[in-house]
Amino acid sequence: MTFALVFLAVIMATVIGWLLRQSLNTQPWQADDPLENRPGRGVIAVEPAKIALLSFIAVATSLFALFLSAYLMRMKMADWSPLTEPKLLWLNTGLLVLASIAFQLTRSAATRGQLPTVKTGLIAGGVCTTLFLLGQLVAWQQLNAGGYFMTGNPANAFFYVLTALHGMHLLGGMWVWGRTTARVLAGADARSVRLSVELCTVYWHYLLLVWIVLFALLLST
Amino acid sequence: MAYVAIADRDHDIEHHDPTTFITKYIWSQDHKVIAIQYSITAIFVGLVALVLSGMMRLQLGFPDSFSFITPNNYYQFITMHGMIMVIFLLTALFLGGFGNYLIPLMIGARDMVFPYMNMLSYWVYLVSVIVLLTSFFVPGGPTGAGWTLYPPQAILPGTPGTDWGIVLMLGSLALFIVAFTMGGLNYVTTILQARARGMTMMRLPLSLWGIFMATVLGLLAFPALFVSAVMMMLDKALGTSFFMPAIVSMGEQLDYDGGSPILFQHLFWFFGHPEVYIVALPAFGLVSDLLSTHARKNIFGYRMMVWAILAIGGLSFVVWAHHMYVSGMNPYFGFFFATTTLIIAVPTAIKVYNWVLTLWQGNIHLTVPMLFAIAFIFTFTHGGLTGIFLGNVVVDLPLSDTYFVVAHFHMVMGVSPILVVFGSIYHWYPKITGRMLNETLGKVHFWGTLLGTYAIYLPMHYLGFLGVPRRYYAMGNTEFMPESAFVLNQSITISALIVAGFQLIFLYNLISSLRNGEKAGPNPWRATTLEWQTPDTPPKHGNWGHTLPEVHRWAYDYSVPGYPDDFIPQNVPADPSIPAYDQGSHGPDHGTSS
Ligand code: HEM
Ligand SMILES: [Cu+2]
Numbered sequence: 001m002t003f004a005l006v007f008l009a010v011i012m013a014t015v016i017g018w019l020l021r022q023s024l025n026t027q028p029w030q031a032d033d034p035l036e037n038r039p040g041r042g043v044i045a046v047e048p049a050k051i052a053l054l055s056f057i058a059v060a061t062s063l064f065a066l067f068l069s070a071y072l073m074r075m076k077m078a079d080w081s082p083l084t085e086p087k088l089l090w091l092n093t094g095l096l097v098l099a100s101i102a103f104q105l106t107r108s109a110a111t112r113g114q115l116p117t118v119k120t121g122l123i124a125g126g127v128c129t130t131l132f133l134l135g136q137l138v139a140w141q142q143l144n145a146g147g148y149f150m151t152g153n154p155a156n157a158f159f160y161v162l163t164a165l166h167g168m169h170l171l172g173g174m175w176v177w178g179r180t181t182a183r184v185l186a187g188a189d190a191r192s193v194r195l196s197v198e199l200c201t202v203y204w205h206y207l208l209l210v211w212i213v214l215f216a217l218l219l220s221t
Numbered sequence: 222m223a224y225v226a227i228a229d230r231d232h233d234i235e236h237h238d239p240t241t242f243i244t245k246y247i248w249s250q251d252h253k254v255i256a257i258q259y260s261i262t263a264i265f266v267g268l269v270a271l272v273l274s275g276m277m278r279l280q281l282g283f284p285d286s287f288s289f290i291t292p293n294n295y296y297q298f299i300t301m302h303g304m305i306m307v308i309f310l311l312t313a314l315f316l317g318g319f320g321n322y323l324i325p326l327m328i329g330a331r332d333m334v335f336p337y338m339n340m341l342s343y344w345v346y347l348v349s350v351i352v353l354l355t356s357f358f359v360p361g362g363p364t365g366a367g368w369t370l371y372p373p374q375a376i377l378p379g380t381p382g383t384d385w386g387i388v389l390m391l392g393s394l395a396l397f398i399v400a401f402t403m404g405g406l407n408y409v410t411t412i413l414q415a416r417a418r419g420m421t422m423m424r425l426p427l428s429l430w431g432i433f434m435a436t437v438l439g440l441l442a443f444p445a446l447f448v449s450a451v452m453m454m455l456d457k458a459l460g461t462s463f464f465m466p467a468i469v470s471m472g473e474q475l476d477y478d479g480g481s482p483i484l485f486q487h488l489f490w491f492f493g494h495p496e497v498y499i500v501a502l503p504a505f506g507l508v509s510d511l512l513s514t515h516a517r518k519n520i521f522g523y524r525m526m527v528w529a530i531l532a533i534g535g536l537s538f539v540v541w542a543h544h545m546y547v548s549g550m551n552p553y554f555g556f557f558f559a560t561t562t563l564i565i566a567v568p569t570a571i572k573v574y575n576w577v578l579t580l581w582q583g584n585i586h587l588t589v590p591m592l593f594a595i596a597f598i599f600t601f602t603h604g605g606l607t608g609i610f611l612g613n614v615v616v617d618l619p620l621s622d623t624y625f626v627v628a629h630f631h632m633v634m635g636v637s638p639i640l641v642v643f644g645s646i647y648h649w650y651p652k653i654t655g656r657m658l659n660e661t662l663g664k665v666h667f668w669g670t671l672l673g674t675y676a677i678y679l680p681m682h683y684l685g686f687l688g689v690p691r692r693y694y695a696m697g698n699t700e701f702m703p704e705s706a707f708v709l710n711q712s713i714t715i716s717a718l719i720v721a722g723f724q725l726i727f728l729y730n731l732i733s734s735l736r737n738g739e740k741a742g743p744n745p746w747r748a749t750t751l752e753w754q755t756p757d758t759p760p761k762h763g764n765w766g767h768t769l770p771e772v773h774r775w776a777y778d779y780s781v782p783g784y785p786d787d788f789i790p791q792n793v794p795a796d797p798s799i800p801a802y803d804q805g806s807h808g809p810d811h812g813t814s815s
Binding site: 016031051 | 459
């Protein structure tokens with residue numbers, strides 16, 4: 001559980017630290033405190049959707065950290081026998097990196113209002129992600145064909161569960177991606193999708209990071 | 222980026238006034254309607270759980286008298302009762318119900334930031350409740366694994382409901398978590414981003430601090446339940462061995478190998494202990510506002526109350542293993558968790574002192590909400606003290622899994638939060654419906670409930686000391702139980718049935734006051750917080766008419782010296798010579814004629 005605890009401690013420290021800062025140097029009992037409308041006091045100057053995304057990322061981090069904690073604890077049991085990850089995963093990792101890069105480019109294009117780049121960027125990001133997901137399915141099939149069944153060993157089971165969980169998070173992202181791309185293809189202005197593109201970009205980077213941690217852990221154990 | 226409060230971007234926010242009955246009351250995106258939907262659903266399942274507890278008590282008080290309560294039924298009732306009360310009633314009611322209703326109103330917003338997601342949250346919650354209740358009607362019935370669902374027994378034959386019940390239970394929990402996450406992201410974002418001008422974090426009423434922190438805890442802790450539910454589901458459905466050890470069941474070697482039931486316990490309680498505070502923190506917040514309003518005094522030590530909430534929130538993640546002292550653990554761990562458990566008692570005790578000091582020399586109005594709030598201080602102190610007993614390893618070992626534990630957690634997270642729920646319903650009902658609840662019936666309900674629950678739970682402490690174990694269908698002939706213990710069990714059962722009867726008075730009051738209640742006016746309790754300053758009561762869609770309120774002070778300006786009224790609403794400017802309070806509805810520049 002230490003693994004999950006560390007992550008949660010970081011998240012809680014951020015939240016509590018921020019809240020605590022709101023409380024310092026205040027005299028809440030005073031009416032019309034001249035401090036009250038100063039920047040930083042109170043509302044954070046970003047779009048609500050970004051706060052929601054960050055909060056969701058905190059939730060997802062908790063989820064993945066707990067799964068990894070479970071992984072590390074279960075690993076210590078006698079019956080654990082590690083599996084050899086298919087080489088294909090390296091290719092998949094490359095695809096996910098490309099997807100992240102594509103989103104990053106789309107994002108700067110969207111801020112600058114360059115519609116053609118936004119279009120290509122979105123499509124490229126979507127295609128790479130789809131290929132990644134298909135690649136993961138192929139990797140599953142290879143494992144199955146190699147006799148690494150879900151019930152064979154907890155190491156296998158964890159492999160399937162963790163990759164599925166990660167894939168499902170990506171699918172959720174693809175839903176937002178799909179709506180954004182549809183809007184762009186239907187002729188929406190580049191700036192009007194800036195927020196959605198930014199959210200996708202942050203989310204994809206996050207999921208890339210999660211994948212790298214997962215992959216490293218799977219490889220090393 | 223510049224500082225732009227949402228309040229100042231009001232014109233950006235579109236208001237689609239719902240027109241048809243369906244969009245207004247069913248597929249509604251209005252936080253007030255969603256709050257009521259959440260509350261009614263939660264209270265409904267809560268009543269189911271109450272009936273289940275009555276049946277358990279019948280069996281315990283009068284064993285062998287009721288043939289329809291078999292041992293299997295008994296375990297199924299226990300499980301469903303516990304899970305419903307903790308999750309589907311209390312969590313849903315405090316956050317989905319009170320959170321939804323109060324957050325936008327108390328911060329001066331028109332609605333949640335993501336109304337559509339808010340609506341989805343309710344509907345997914347409703348589905349999770351339906352899935353849960355379906356398990357009463359499937360072959361084998363609901364699971365009887367106890368609300369802790371410990372493997373291996375939760376999925377092995379011998380425990381009732383291992384065919385369908387456990388699957389539905391796990392599925393229902395997963396759905397609940399999805400629903401909660403959608404709601405929770407909304408509550409957090411709304412409190413952070415949609416506060417009216419001047420509403421700094423430190424001017425939030427404590428209700429919202431409690432709800433906010435509980436939501437943060439929920440968002441981070443429910444994933445642990447989700448993880449355990451997913452892995453247990455796989456163990457059950459596909460035959461993996463995450464939790465399932467190699468085991469011989471009914472003379473047969475099963476296919477499982479090497480899994481770790483302790484791993485499940487860690488994950489479960491990593492969620493389970495914060496869950497206690499997910500229920501307690503909103504109760505702490507709400508009760509603070511009730512006490513302050515009805516004692517006409519500012520809350521004692523507002524900042525300390527906030528800091529205590531933060532401290533409790535942080536610490537609640539590092540005490541989980543005090544539920545596992547008897548599972549066998551390294552003694553150093555036991556020591557660590559006993560220490561953290563005792564540390565978390567400090568901020569909790571500070572809150573209790575501050576509540577008492579708030580009452581000190583207050584102008585106490587013994588209204589029904591106030592009675593419930595004061596009773597909460599008693600029951601909570603009581604349950605908290607037994608918690609300190611149980612937090613110590615050596616004391617816990619003999620008491621664990623006895624009725625002492627049942628008494629403890631019922632006082633602390635059953636009775637206490639429920640008293641706050643009642644107090645809060647009596648307090649906010651006038652805003653929600655425009656009418657007062659009947660006061661006499663309220664007082665009858667209060668005394669019946671308070672005295673009755675003491676008659677139920679005080680003797681349970683004693684039974685626990687005798688060593689009567691919990692989760693036993695019948696005690697049979699035992700030497701350690703004196704005759705008096707059996708008599709006590711009967712009296713507990715009778716009290717439980719009487720308490721349940723008193724809740725019917727409450728239900729009657731809720732329904733009949735809708736039509737016959739005295740008209741409430743906008744601010745019957747003469748309270749300061751924003752929800753009482755809306756132009757309409759009950760508030761209309763969009764809450765605030767044309768202009769959003771502007772906040773000039775904290776929520777606790779009661780009995781301010783030199784001011785003619787004994788309260789100053791939050792939207793009244795600093796200069797009290799400006800008579801902003803106009804029938805409790807709006808400030809000078811907030812006038813609307815609609
Ligand atoms: C009049 C009201 C209530 C009565 C008479 C009652 C009675 C009982 C009884 C007899 C048990 C079984 C004890 C055992 O054999 O181990 C039980 C368990 C439990 N109750 Fe209640 N209860 C009431 C209200 C509540 C409330 C409001 C909560 C909400 C927190 C709650 C939470 C629980 C939990 C968590 C368990 C443990 C379930 C388990 O062992 O799996 N109860 N209750
Ligand atoms: Cu605990």
